[in-house]
Amino acid sequence: MLTGKGRLVLYVSFVLFCAFANVSKTHANENPNILILNSYSRDFSWTDDQTMGFIQTFKQTNIDATYFIEYLDWKNHPNEENLFEQQELLQIKYGTKKLDLIYTTDDAALKFVMEHRRELFQNVPVVFSGVYGTAALALIAGESNVTGVYEKMDTLGTLQMMRTFNPKLKTIYLLGDDTESGLESSRLIEKDICDANPDLSIKYFYGKNNDTINHELQQLPDNSAVLMASYSRDAEETTMEPERYVKMFSSNSRVPVYVLYDFEMGSGTVGGSVLSGKSQGIQAGQLGLKILAGEKASAVAPINIPRNVIMLDYQALKRYGISLDKVPADSQVINHPWSFYDEYWQGIWMTISAFFMMIVYILLLMRNIKQRKSAENVLKKSNEELTALYEEVYASEDTLHKQYQELSATQCALQKSQERYQLSFDGANDGLWDWDIITDKLYLSDRCDTILARKMEKICSSRDFLRKIVLPEDQKKMIDALRDHLSGKSAYYACEYRLNVSKELKWILIRGKAFINGKGHPTRMAGSLTDITLRKASEASIHYLAYYDSLTGLANRTALHEQLQTILAGGSDQSEGGALLFIDVDNFKVVNDTLGHSYGDALLIEIAKQLRNLCGTSQFIARMGGDEFVVLFKQLQTQREVCDYVKTLKDFFSTSVIIEEKKTHVTCSIGITFFPSDGVTADTLLQNADLAMYKAKSNGKNQYAFFDEKLAEHVQKQAHMERHLREALSKGELELWYQPQICLSSHSISGFEALVRWHSKEYGWMMPLEFIGFAEKSGFIIPMGQFILRQACLFIKKLYDEGYGELTVTVNISVVQLLENDFVESVQTILAETGVNARYIGFEITESILMESLDLNVHKLEALRKLGITIYLDDFGTGYSSLKYLQDLPIDVVKIDKSFVDNLKREQVGKTLTEVIIELAHLLDIKTVAEGVETEEQLEILRRYYCEAVQGYLFSRPVPEGKVRELLESGRLF
Numbered sequence: 001m002l003t004g005k006g007r008l009v010l011y012v013s014f015v016l017f018c019a020f021a022n023v024s025k026t027h028a029n030e031n032p033n034i035l036i037l038n039s040y041s042r043d044f045s046w047t048d049d050q051t052m053g054f055i056q057t058f059k060q061t062n063i064d065a066t067y068f069i070e071y072l073d074w075k076n077h078p079n080e081e082n083l084f085e086q087q088e089l090l091q092i093k094y095g096t097k098k099l100d101l102i103y104t105t106d107d108a109a110l111k112f113v114m115e116h117r118r119e120l121f122q123n124v125p126v127v128f129s130g131v132y133g134t135a136a137l138a139l140i141a142g143e144s145n146v147t148g149v150y151e152k153m154d155t156l157g158t159l160q161m162m163r164t165f166n167p168k169l170k171t172i173y174l175l176g177d178d179t180e181s182g183l184e185s186s187r188l189i190e191k192d193i194c195d196a197n198p199d200l201s202i203k204y205f206y207g208k209n210n211d212t213i214n215h216e217l218q219q220l221p222d223n224s225a226v227l228m229a230s231y232s233r234d235a236e237e238t239t240m241e242p243e244r245y246v247k248m249f250s251s252n253s254r255v256p257v258y259v260l261y262d263f264e265m266g267s268g269t270v271g272g273s274v275l276s277g278k279s280q281g282i283q284a285g286q287l288g289l290k291i292l293a294g295e296k297a298s299a300v301a302p303i304n305i306p307r308n309v310i311m312l313d314y315q316a317l318k319r320y321g322i323s324l325d326k327v328p329a330d331s332q333v334i335n336h337p338w339s340f341y342d343e344y345w346q347g348i349w350m351t352i353s354a355f356f357m358m359i360v361y362i363l364l365l366m367r368n369i370k371q372r373k374s375a376e377n378v379l380k381k382s383n384e385e386l387t388a389l390y391e392e393v394y395a396s397e398d399t400l401h402k403q404y405q406e407l408s409a410t411q412c413a414l415q416k417s418q419e420r421y422q423l424s425f426d427g428a429n430d431g432l433w434d435w436d437i438i439t440d441k442l443y444l445s446d447r448c449d450t451i452l453a454r455k456m457e458k459i460c461s462s463r464d465f466l467r468k469i470v471l472p473e474d475q476k477k478m479i480d481a482l483r484d485h486l487s488g489k490s491a492y493y494a495c496e497y498r499l500n501v502s503k504e505l506k507w508i509l510i511r512g513k514a515f516i517n518g519k520g521h522p523t524r525m526a527g528s529l530t531d532i533t534l535r536k537a538s539e540a541s542i543h544y545l546a547y548y549d550s551l552t553g554l555a556n557r558t559a560l561h562e563q564l565q566t567i568l569a570g571g572s573d574q575s576e577g578g579a580l581l582f583i584d585v586d587n588f589k590v591v592n593d594t595l596g597h598s599y600g601d602a603l604l605i606e607i608a609k610q611l612r613n614l615c616g617t618s619q620f621i622a623r624m625g626g627d628e629f630v631v632l633f634k635q636l637q638t639q640r641e642v643c644d645y646v647k648t649l650k651d652f653f654s655t656s657v658i659i660e661e662k663k664t665h666v667t668c669s670i671g672i673t674f675f676p677s678d679g680v681t682a683d684t685l686l687q688n689a690d691l692a693m694y695k696a697k698s699n700g701k702n703q704y705a706f707f708d709e710k711l712a713e714h715v716q717k718q719a720h721m722e723r724h725l726r727e728a729l730s731k732g733e734l735e736l737w738y739q740p741q742i743c744l745s746s747h748s749i750s751g752f753e754a755l756v757r758w759h760s761k762e763y764g765w766m767m768p769l770e771f772i773g774f775a776e777k778s779g780f781i782i783p784m785g786q787f788i789l790r791q792a793c794l795f796i797k798k799l800y801d802e803g804y805g806e807l808t809v810t811v812n813i814s815v816v817q818l819l820e821n822d823f824v825e826s827v828q829t830i831l832a833e834t835g836v837n838a839r840y841i842g843f844e845i846t847e848s849i850l851m852e853s854l855d856l857n858v859h860k861l862e863a864l865r866k867l868g869i870t871i872y873l874d875d876f877g878t879g880y881s882s883l884k885y886l887q888d889l890p891i892d893v894v895k896i897d898k899s900f901v902d903n904l905k906r907e908q909v910g911k912t913l914t915e916v917i918i919e920l921a922h923l924l925d926i927k928t929v930a931e932g933v934e935t936e937e938q939l940e941i942l943r944r945y946y947c948e949a950v951q952g953y954l955f956s957r958p959v960p961e962g963k964v965r966e967l968l969e970s971g972r973l974f
C-alpha cells in the first residue's frame with residue numbers, strides 16, 4: 001500500500017518522467033517531417049516564395065527536416081471532386097506517415113487542412129501564412145494547435161506613393177476578380193482607401209471579360225491609377241496565373257498600375273509597398289521552429305505585422321513619366337537598365353585602383369631602375385677610370401721596372417767596361433801617342449820606346465818622328481795615309497811601316513784618329529803604335545805556304561791560278577798574248593821507286609832550278625804537284641819564243657842529270673796552249689795545256705804537242721762516243737782481237753792477250769784507249785768486261801777443243817771490275833758457264849789499280865789464284881808501286897811496259913831498269929813478259945836478260961779471232 005508521502009513521490013516521478021519524455025521527444029527528433037501544402041498549382045511564385053522562405057529558416061538551424069510539398073491546385077480546379085481526390089491522395093501518402101508539422105501557404109490550403117487534419121494528419125500542429133487576418137480567424141475558429149502569419153496588404157503605403165507620383169489622382173481602378181480571395185482582397189483595399197482617403201473614388205471591372213477590361217484600361221483618364229487586387233479569372237472564367245494577368249493589364253493600361261505583392265513586380269507595373277511571399281515564409285518558419293522546439297502551436301502567438309517593402313520598376317516609371325526624384329529613399333528599384341558600372345562598380349574600382357597602384361608601382365620601379373642605371377653608369381665609369389688608372393700604374397710600374405733593369409744593366413756594363421779598360425790599359429802592349437797638329441808637338445808614351453827600339457824624346461815633332469823612325473821607302477805611304485785621314489777620305493788613320501833600324505826588320509802598325517774642330521779643321525790626333533813584326537812574319541810564311549811549293553821554292557798551283565787570272569783579267573788592254581806550257585816528267589815514278597824518294601825530290605829540285613835558269617822575268621814558273629810543272633809566258637811577242645824555250649828545255653833533258661853522283665836520264669812530255677787564241681780563262685787554259693801534254697804522252701812521250709781545236713774536238717767527240725758505246729754491246733759491235741805472246745825458250749806462241757775492239761757504225765774501228773776510260777767512268781765496263789771474259793774463255797776453250805794444246809789467254813781487267821763486290825763470283829760463273837779450265841786464263845791487272853786499295857785487291861787476287869787463274873801485273877813500271885812491293889803481291893807474271901822496252905839499246909852501259917826489274921822478278925819467282933817489242937835488237941837484249949816471254953809488233957799485231965788459227969798453223973818459230 002502506498003502512503004500519502006509515497007503517492008506524492010510517485011506523482012512527482014510521473015510528472016518528471018512525462019516532462020522528460022516530452023522534452024526528449026521534442027528535442028530528440030532532429031529530423032522532423034514537415035508537410036507544406038499549397039492550394040495553387042506548382043510554379044506560382046507567391047506560394048513558392050513562401051515555401052522557400054519557410055525552408056530557408058529551417059536550413060539556417062541544425063534541424064535536418066524532410067519536406068513534403070503538396071499542391072491542391074484549387075485555383076485551377078475549385079470543385080469538390082478535386083478536393084476529394086486530393087484528400088484521397090494525401091490519405092494514401094500521409095495516412096500512416098508520421099508528420100511533425102504542417103505548413104500552409106494560402107487560405108484554401110489552410111481550409112483543407114483544418115477540415116481534414118484529424119483523419120489525414122493525426123492533428124499535427126499547423127502553421128499558416130498567406131491568409132488575411134479575418135479569413136484566417138474564420139478558418140481556425142475552434143481549432144487548436146494552429147498558429148500563423150496574417151497576410152496584410154499595405155494599401156495605404158502604396159496609396160501614398162500613388163499620390164506622390166500623381167498628385168492629381170482622383171480615381172483608382174481596382175482590379176480584382178470574383179474569386180474568394182479576389183473579392184476579399186478588393187474589399188480590404190477598398191476599406192483601407194475609403195478609410196484614409198475619402199476624396200478618392202474607386203471603380204471596378206467586375207463582370208467584364210479580358211478584352212473589355214483591356215480596352216477600358218487603354219481609355220483611363222490621367223487623374224487615375226490602377227491598383228491590382230487578387231486576380232486570376234475573368235468574367236468568362238478564363239483562368240491564368242495572376243502574374244500573367246498583371247502583365248497583360250499593365251501593358252494595356254494608359255495609367256500606372258500599382259501592386260501590393262512582390263510577385264506582381266516586373267510585369268510592367270509601377271510597383272507599390274509590396275508584401276513578399278518569402279518574408280511571409282520566413283516568419284512562418286520562425287513560428288514552426290518554436291513549435292518543433294516544443295512549444296504548443298496554440299501557445300505560439302500568430303504574427304500580425306507584415307514585412308512590406310517599397311518596390312518600383314524603373315522601366316514602368318519611365319513609361320509613365322514618373323521622375324525618379326519622387327522615388328522614396330528606402331525603396332528598391334528593379335529593372336534598372338543593366339549597367340556594367342552598376343553591376344561591377346566594386347570590381348571596376350578595384351581594377352582601377354589596382355591598375356593605378358600598378359602604374360604607380362611601375363613608375364616607382366622605372367624610377368628605381370633609372371636611378372640604379374645611372375648609379376651603375378657612374379659605377380661603371382668610375383670602374384673604368386679605376387681600371388685605366390690601374391693599367392697606367394701597372395704600365396708605369398713596368399716601365400719603371402724596365403728602366404731599373406736597363407739602369408742596372410748599364411751600370412753593370414759600365415763597371416765591366418771600366419774593368420776591361422783598366423785591364424787593357426794595364427796590360428796594353430801598344431804605345432800611345434798624341435799629336436797637337438797646330439803646334440806640331442807629338443807626345444809618346446813610355447811603351448813607345450820599347451816598340452820603336454830606341455829612346456825617343458817624350459815630346460818631339462812629327463817630322464822628327466818620320467825622319468828618325470820610319471824606313472825611307474815607307475815614308476811616302478805613311479804620309480799619304482795621314483793625308484787621306486785628315487782630308488776625311490778615311491775614317492781612321494792606319495798604316496803599316498818598317499822601322500829605320502839597321503839590324504833587324506821591324507814592322508809597326510800606327511793607328512789613330514783626328515779630332516776635327518767646329519770649323520772642320522783637324523786640331524789634334526791620337527792613336528797607338530803596335531809591334532806587328534811577328535804577325536808580318538807569320539803572314540809571310542802563311543803566304544809562302546799558300547803560294548809556294550816547299551820542295552822546289554817555285555810558285556804552286558794556287559799562285560799560278562791567281563797569276564793567270566790577273567793576266568787574263570788585264571785581257572784586252574794587253575796587245576800581246578801569252579802561252580802556257582804543261583811539263584810532265586816521263587816515268588818519274590820509276591825513278592822514285594828505283595832510286596828512292598829523296599833522289600826523286602832532288603831530281604825535282606834540279607829540274608826546277610833548270611827551269612828557273614832558262615826563264616826570264618816574263619815567265620812565271622809553277623809546280624803543279626808531283627812531276628808536273630807549268631811555265632807561263634806573260635808577254636809573248638811570237639810563238640817562236642815558246643818553241644825556242646821548248647828546244648832548250650829538251651836539250652837540258654837530253655843530257656843526263658847527275659845527282660848525288662848518280663846519273664839519271666829523264667825525259668818529259670810538254671803540252672802547249674796559247675792565249676787568248678786557245679782560251680780566256682785560267683781553267684780552260686790549264687785544261688788545254690794538260691790535254692796537249694797527254695797528247696804528247698800518247699804520242700810516245702819525250703815529245704811536245706800543241707793544243708788545237710782538233711784536240712778540243714777530240715774531247716767533244718769522246719763525249720759523243722761515250723753515248724754510243726752504251727749500245728755497242730747490244731748491237732754486237734764489240735769483238736776481241738788477240739795478240740800472241742811468244743815463249744822465248746820454246747820460240748813458239750804460248751798464248752794470246754785478248755784486246756777489245758769496237759767496230760762502231762758511227763766512228764769505224766775504235767781502239768780500247770779511246771773508249772775504255774769512258775766505259776770505266778760510266779760503269780759500262782762491268783757488262784762489257786763480262787762479255788770480254790766470256791768471249792776469251794770461249795775462244796781458248798775452242799782452241800783447246802780443236803787440239804791446239806796448252807795455250808793461255810790473258811784478259812785485261814779494269815779497276816772498276818776488280819772493285820765490284822761480286823767480281824770473283826761473276827768470274828766463277830763465267831768459268832762454269834763456258835766450261836773452261838781456269839789454268840788457261842790469265843788476268844792482266846795494271847799495277848796502279850792494285851795499289852789503290854791493296855788489302856781488298858790482294859784478297860781478291862788470292863781468291864782468283866785459288867780458282868787457277870794466272871795473275872799478270874800489267875804496265876809494270878808506269879804505275880806507283882815500287883819494286884819492293886812485288887814480293888807482297890799475289891802475282892805470277894810481270895808485264896814490262898813498252899816504255900822500258902823502247903829504251904833498250906845495245907850500246908847501253910851498265911844495268912838498265914829493265915834488267916833490274918827482270919832480275920828482281922826472278923828472285924821473287926815471278927815470270928816476266930815484255931810488251932811492245934818491235935825490234936830484233938830489243939828482242940835480243942830481252943833474251944839476254946832471260947825474259948820469259950815477249951809480245952809485240954815484231955811478231956804480230958793483235959788479230960781477229962779468224963786469223964789466230966792462221967798464226968798457229970804457220971808453225972813459225974821465233
Ligand code: C2E
Pocket residue numbers: 739754755756767768769772788811812813814844874875931932933934951952953954958
Ligand atoms: P795493254 O794491256 O798494255 O795492251 C797492249 C797494247 O799495246 C795494245 O794496244 C797492243 O795493240 C799494243 N801493242 C802490242 N805490241 C805493240 C808494239 O810492238 N808496238 C806498239 N806501238 N804497240 C803494241 P791496244 O789494243 O790499243 O790496247 C791498249 C790498251 O787498252 C791496253 O793496253 C789495255 O790496257 C787496254 N785494253 C785493251 N783491251 C782491253 C780489254 O779487253 N779490257 C780492258 N779492261 N782493257 C783493255
Ligand code: CA
Pocket residue numbers: 753812844874
Ligand atoms: Ca795488257
Ligand code: CA
Pocket residue numbers: 874875895897898931
Ligand atoms: Ca801493257
